[in-house]
Amino acid sequence: MGSDSSVASTGLPSKVFGALHLLVSLGIILAMDKLLKKAFVEAAIKFPSALFGMFCTFAVLTILDSVVPKAAEGLMNFFEPALLFIQRWLPLFYVPSLVVLPLAVKDVPAASGAKICFILVGGWLASLCVAGFTAISVRKMVKTEMIPAEPMAKPSPFTSLEMWTWSGIFLASFVGALYYPTALGTSARTCLPFLLSSTVLGYLVGSGLPSAVKKVFHPIICCAVSADLAAIAFGYLSKSGLDPVLGDYLTKAASNPGAGDILMGFLGSVIISFAFSMFKQRKLVKRHAAEIFTSVIISTLFSLYSTALIGRLIGLEPNLTISILPRCITVALALSIVSLFEGVNSSLTAAVVVLTGLVGANFVQAVLDKLGFNDPIARGIATASSAHGLGTAALSAKEPEALPFCAIAYALTGIFGSIICSVPAVRQSLLAIVG
Structure with a gap:
C-alpha cells in the first residue's frame, strides 16, 4: 500500500506536486493566522494573535529539535514552499x-x-x-x-510568462468591470480583479527595472503607481471618480474585501x-x-x-x-x-x-x-x-x-x-x- 502511494505521488508531474505542496503549506499558515485572530477577538485579547502564533511555532520547532531533530527538519522542509512564496511576494x-x-x-x-x-x-x-x-x-x-x-x-525570479499572464488578467478584468459593473455584485468585488492584477503587474515591472533606476523608483512605488493609475483610469472612464475606487481597494470589511484587503491578509x-x-x-x-x-x-x-x-x-x-x-x-x-x-x-x-x-x-x-x-x-x-x-x-x-x-x-x-x-x-x- 505504501509503495503504491509513493509510485502514484512520483508519477505526478513535478509542477503539479509542487503547486499542491505550496497550497497545503501556505494554507496551513493562513488558516492558523485566521483561527488565532478569531479566537483572540472572541476572547477580547489585545495581544497580537500572529505574534502568539509565531511564538507557538518557534516553541514547537525548538522542542522537536531537542527531542526528534529529524522531525524539526522535516517540518522546516514541509513549510519551505510557503516561506519562499511569502519572501517572493513580501x-x-x-x-x-x-x-x-x-x-x-x-x-x-x-x-x-x-x-x-x-x-x-x-x-x-x-x-x-x-x-x-x-x-x-x-x-x-x-x-x-x-x-x-x-x-x-x-x-525563483519572475518570468516573462508571469508578466504576460497578469497583463492579460488586468486588461480582461478592467474591460469587464467597465462594461459589466454589477456582474460580481458589489463595487469592491467589481474592482478587485483589475486592482489586484494592476498591483501585481506593477511589482513585476518594478522588480525587472535596472538597479540604478530601483534606487530612485523602488518596486513598491511602482506597485502603488500602477494601482493608482488603474484606479484613476477606471474612475474617469466610469465617471465614478477616484475616491470611491480607492475606497473599494481597501474596504477593511471581511464580508466585502477589496484587492488591498486580500494582500494585507497575508x-x-x-x-x-x-x-x-x-x-x-x-x-x-x-x-x-x-x-x-x-x-x-x-x-x-x-x-x-x-x-x-x-x-x-x-x-x-x-x-x-x-x-x-x-x-x-x-x-x-x-x-x-x-x-x-x-x-x-x-x-x-x-x-x-x-x-x-x-x-x-x-x-x-x-x-x-x-x-x-x-x-x-x-x-x-x-x-x-x-x-x-x-x-x-x-x-x-x-x-x-x-x-x-x-x-x-x-x-x-x-x-x-x-x-x-x-x-x-x-x-x-x-x-x-x-x-
Whole structure:
C-alpha cells in the first residue's frame, strides 16, 4: 500500500506536486493566522494573535529539535514552499497603505504632514545611528567571533510568462468591470480583479527595472503607481471618480474585501513565518545574543519614545503622533500596536511605516558607509531596526553576510515593540509624553 502511494505521488508531474505542496503549506499558515485572530477577538485579547502564533511555532520547532531533530527538519522542509512564496511576494503586502495614501492624508493638514515627514526622515536616521552604535559598542565588549550563517533559500525570479499572464488578467478584468459593473455584485468585488492584477503587474515591472533606476523608483512605488493609475483610469472612464475606487481597494470589511484587503491578509502569515527564519538561524542568535538583543531593545525603546517626544515638541496633533509611533516596526505588527490606542489613523500608520522603509531602502547603504559601520552585524541590525523589511531587502541584495542579522533584528524589533506596547504602563507613559 505504501509503495503504491509513493509510485502514484512520483508519477505526478513535478509542477503539479509542487503547486499542491505550496497550497497545503501556505494554507496551513493562513488558516492558523485566521483561527488565532478569531479566537483572540472572541476572547477580547489585545495581544497580537500572529505574534502568539509565531511564538507557538518557534516553541514547537525548538522542542522537536531537542527531542526528534529529524522531525524539526522535516517540518522546516514541509513549510519551505510557503516561506519562499511569502519572501517572493513580501513587498506586495505593504503596498495597499501606499495605494490609499491619498485617502489617508486627505484630512491631515499640510503643516502636520510636513512635521510627520520631518519625524519620518530624522527618526529613521536617529534610529539607525542608535542601533548601529549600540551594536558596535556591545561587539567591542563581548568580542565574539562571527560564525557562518545558515544558507537561506532564495525564491525563483519572475518570468516573462508571469508578466504576460497578469497583463492579460488586468486588461480582461478592467474591460469587464467597465462594461459589466454589477456582474460580481458589489463595487469592491467589481474592482478587485483589475486592482489586484494592476498591483501585481506593477511589482513585476518594478522588480525587472535596472538597479540604478530601483534606487530612485523602488518596486513598491511602482506597485502603488500602477494601482493608482488603474484606479484613476477606471474612475474617469466610469465617471465614478477616484475616491470611491480607492475606497473599494481597501474596504477593511471581511464580508466585502477589496484587492488591498486580500494582500494585507497575508501580513499575519508574514509574522508567523518569522518563527522559521529565527529557528534556522538559532545558532547565530545564541552566539550573538548580546549584540542582537541589546541593540534591538534600545533602538525600539528609542524609536517609540523619541517619536512621542519629538511629536509633542514640534506641536504635532496627539492622535497623529500616536498613529506614527511604531514607524520602525513592520506593518503587520505596527497596525496591531496602534490598535491598542484609541482615535488613531491606521491608514496613516501603515503609510508612514512603508515610507520609512522606502527611505531606508534608498539611502541605508550610503549612510552606513558614511558612519563607518563596517561590521556586518552592526550593518544588519541598524538597517532592520530602522527600516524593517524594505531596508532589509535592499541591504541583503548586495550584502548577503548581513542578511541573517537583518532578518533576526527585523523580526525581533516588531516582537519587542509589540510586547512592550502591550504593557498598560508603557502605553500610559507614551500617552503622557504625547500629551
